[in-house]
Amino acid sequence: MRRLLVLAVLFLALLHGCAAQGEADEGPTAAAPADAEEAPMEEKQKRALYAAIEGFVGKAWNGSGLFPDPCGQTPIQGVSCDLFNGLWYPTVVSIGPVLDNSLQCAPDAKFSPQLFDLRRLKSLTFYACFPATNPASIPANNWEKLAGSLETLEFRTNAGLTGFIPASLGRLAGLQSLVLVDNNLTGAVPAELGGLAKLRRLVLSGNGLSGPVPATLGNGLRDALLLILDMSRNCLTGSLPPSLGGLKGLLKMDLSSNRLEGSVPPELAGLESLTLLDLRNNSLTGGLPEFVQGMASLQDLLLSHNPLGGGLMWSGWEKMASLATLDLSNAGLVGTIPESMAAMARLRFLALDHNRLSGPVPAKLAALPSIGAMYLNGNNLTGALQFSAGFYQRMGSRFASWDNPGLCYNGAAVTSGDDAPTGVAVCKDVQEPPSVGVRDRVDGSGRKPEASSSLPASSSAASVTGLWCLVLIQWVVATVV
Numbered sequence: 001m002r003r004l005l006v007l008a009v010l011f012l013a014l015l016h017g018c019a020a021q022g023e024a025d026e027g028p029t030a031a032a033p034a035d036a037e038e039a040p041m042e043e044k045q046k047r048a049l050y051a052a053i054e055g056f057v058g059k060a061w062n063g064s065g066l067f068p069d070p071c072g073q074t075p076i077q078g079v080s081c082d083l084f085n086g087l088w089y090p091t092v093v094s095i096g097p098v099l100d101n102s103l104q105c106a107p108d109a110k111f112s113p114q115l116f117d118l119r120r121l122k123s124l125t126f127y128a129c130f131p132a133t134n135p136a137s138i139p140a141n142n143w144e145k146l147a148g149s150l151e152t153l154e155f156r157t158n159a160g161l162t163g164f165i166p167a168s169l170g171r172l173a174g175l176q177s178l179v180l181v182d183n184n185l186t187g188a189v190p191a192e193l194g195g196l197a198k199l200r201r202l203v204l205s206g207n208g209l210s211g212p213v214p215a216t217l218g219n220g221l222r223d224a225l226l227l228i229l230d231m232s233r234n235c236l237t238g239s240l241p242p243s244l245g246g247l248k249g250l251l252k253m254d255l256s257s258n259r260l261e262g263s264v265p266p267e268l269a270g271l272e273s274l275t276l277l278d279l280r281n282n283s284l285t286g287g288l289p290e291f292v293q294g295m296a297s298l299q300d301l302l303l304s305h306n307p308l309g310g311g312l313m314w315s316g317w318e319k320m321a322s323l324a325t326l327d328l329s330n331a332g333l334v335g336t337i338p339e340s341m342a343a344m345a346r347l348r349f350l351a352l353d354h355n356r357l358s359g360p361v362p363a364k365l366a367a368l369p370s371i372g373a374m375y376l377n378g379n380n381l382t383g384a385l386q387f388s389a390g391f392y393q394r395m396g397s398r399f400a401s402w403d404n405p406g407l408c409y410n411g412a413a414v415t416s417g418d419d420a421p422t423g424v425a426v427c428k429d430v431q432e433p434p435s436v437g438v439r440d441r442v443d444g445s446g447r448k449p450e451a452s453s454s455l456p457a458s459s460s461a462a463s464v465t466g467l468w469c470l471v472l473i474q475w476v477v478a479t480v481v
Contacts, residue, residue: 128157
């Protein structure tokens with residue numbers, strides 16, 4: 001019996017092992033095609049790759065010794081290859097400390113001419129490659145050699161990358177993404193970039209670029225279906241070119257933190273697909289552009305820290321069904337807050353602080369179903385806040401209404417001082433209701449005489465005191481007699 005039990009256990013184990021082996025054989029990992037494993041790399045491309053990388057990482061790097069088969073058995077971190085006509089070619093080169101074993105630039109990194117011999121190169125990326133101690137500039141020549149292949153060119157976080165953006169980048173006919181972020185590039189934005197017919201993303205933020213926004217970007221890229229335009233955090237001047245309204249496919253426009261002037265051109269109404277319009281921290285004037293209410297796809301409208309002036313639009317806010325963020329702080333706005341702003345069902349962030357808005361705060365703003373932050377501080381708002389205690393509890397510090405001298409809140413609606421709006425006083429005529437007849441009296445200026453509301457209470461107290469004195473005297477006289 002014991003022998004039969006042992007045989008049964010061995011049989012089950014054997015079945016389990018076979019099943020596991022079968023599952024392993026059916027896994028997603030597939031062997032590379034035989035022709036790919038045996039395909040050689042073009043020798044000229046291999047030499048160009050070694051020389052290009054050596055220029056960035058230093059001569060001590062022994063590419064041929066460490067990576068004799070860079071597209072096969074000994075791949076280089078940050079380098080990818082594709083197969084063309086039976087030969088391997090480098091198509092992606094990424095330099096910078098992205099991973100622990102990434103290629104990192106030497107203190108004396110430089111561009112090698114052999115970089116432009118990588119004729120199948122699709123993507124070229126540099127991250128933290130040129131520090132301030134090793135100033136360098138983007139090569140001005142030879143980019144036409146990569147015109148038919150290069151689709152992505154990126155320089156990110158290179159404090160030592162100085163000089164101009166070369167106009168020759170406009171020759172990269174196949175370029176789809178140009179990203180030059182957080183470097184120290186200066187000078188004007190080349191008008192030639194408007195000729196990049198396949199460009200989808202143009203990001204030049206965080207540099208020292210000056211001069212106007214080229215009108216060619218709107219004229220030349222309108223057929224390119226540009227999706228992202230970001231030139232924020234530079235020193236760009238002048239007015240916004242109306243031609244930008246021709247970028248019909250644009251999803252995000254960020255020109256914040258520049259020195260742009262003038263009004264927002266009405267031609268931007270043509271940006272029907274726009275989800276983000278960020279023009280903060282400029283010197284734009286001319287009031288809040290009314291055409292934004294026709295942008296049904298707009299999710300984030302950021303116009304703060306501009307001397308726009310004018311007032312909030314009284315109607316049309318209900319058309320902005322997708323709007324989630326509305327930042328109009330420090331915009332020189334005057335007038336009142338329209339009740340129609342409560343119609344934006346998806347609004348999560350509302351900032352109207354540090355303007356010259358006046359009048360009451362519409363009670364319906366508290367009923368915004370998605371609101372998570374509301375800033376009304378630093379205005380001339382007046383009257384009583386009609387929000388509930390639950391609203392103050394839910395919002396906490398994300399609701400700000402202080403620095404409005406004429407604003408107060410209903411103390412009877414707040415059960416705890418911790419739930420009260422910070423920096424706002426209790427309405428006195430609610431906290432200490434005056435006697436009948438006094439509430440309706442006003443002084444010569446039309447204001448309620450808040451100080452006189454305590455007078456009836458003082459007279460009543462004196463009468464009660466006199467009555468007790470009379471009772472006491474009568475008791476003393478009766479006792480003596």
